[in-house]
Amino acid sequence: MTQAFDVEALIKLRLQTRAISDVLRAQAADYLSTLTPLLRPQALFGEYLQGAPRGSGRETQHHFRELKELYDRVASASPFQLVSELEVPLSLVSTTPELFPVEYDIVLAQSGQTVRITSPTRWVVGFNSFDLAGFRKVVRDPNRSSAELYRFVVHYLVLFQCLSKAAGLSRLLEGLRFPVTYERLKDFGDLPFCVINSPLTASLPDESVIRNSTQIAGTSSFEELVGRDNILGMNDEIRERLLRTIEGL
Template sequence: MTQTFDIEALIKLRKQTRAISDALKVQASDYLSTLALLIRPQTFFGEYLQGAQRSSGRETQHHFKELKELYDRIASAEPFKLVNELEVPLNLISTTPELFPLEYDMVLSQSGQTIRITSPVRWVVGFNSFDLAQFRKVIKDPNRSSAELYRYVVHYLVLFYCLSKSPGMSRLFEGLRFPVSFERLKDFGDLPFCVISSPVRSELPDESVIRNSTQIAGNTSFEELVGHENILEMNDEIRQRLLLTIEGL
């Protein structure tokens, strides 16, 4: 990994990173679309969804009650401060899952400058038409529409609930080497998100490289890097598991 500022080496690493990231995202997106039927909100909420058939199942009542408790706790707190009640029936504009870039802030130690870092090998799962970057903009907008903010909160909360209640989905992704985790992200309060990671590790170079790169580019954003060595160090979990199975036999 680049620890000193070498423009040619950095350009090469960025090209490799983009190629690797694009290939991994295509694969992760394919897995997600194939398994999307396993996380259909209709399965959990039934008649509580707009346009759904009526049912009297206790399970759907239980799921909706839990969702409402989550909503009441999270939506009323910072940074959302929504006064809207959870509407019944739920009006979900989109239920097609999509991958959005995972971003976070890094403060450079010398200058104190905040740099927005993007991971090329991890993504946040959201519903189509509910872009995570736009969600962040809505939250920070002092003139934001409470109706628009409500839609974002509800859609991400419904998706989290469906995924967290589908342990089989997590096991499938784990077996495909794209593990699923649930994380809270800065700027989004206590709202939990589903994050899909790839089997390849990315990393940041020395701060001086980040500082020089952003100064040349004239912006405050940087992408973690993936190189040839990161591919070589990939772990084969099945191989490791089988070796442990026969150890001592």
């Protein structure tokens, strides 16, 4: 988006963005809820999970070993710097997945102002009771509780392992046009997050619009925008795939 927005146009586009985002998020959450049985940590980690039956076999040993190697690499490094080892058996407070908006920072070229941007069409998958904003707050707190930080790190790593190992689930979500990607986010070091993307792409207006909007609102945050033009410009992956299939026949 390169055109300039007046206040009324920006307000209208924000209203459209929120309405579209609500529909997409509800759809993504419904798909995720339906597919939640495929994310069972007990099936992946067996006896290494608190309350699970013993004697789960070599496969669960392999999965736990991978989780431990990932934890040892991620948790000991900045910004977590945890000295505690991965506890066995794993104690999970929650295993119900929830969606949290993707957030990132940009620096405006002219003013040098840092603005926190929220995506209305992309979401980080986490277990409920372990929201992303709360995780970020704990990471940034100089007086943080190591035990609380440990719980956040473990829950997000367990979810990453469960989702990344469920190849069929990823293919299903991609077929439903809500593909999963695995990304690193600023403030969280090398910890991999699972991100669900919608079939619609949001974008940012010119920096002048962001600057004026944040100054008027008295905040340092802004949301990507999406409207009618974005909907009309959506790609149909199945259509494109079929067209490629018959090319040259």
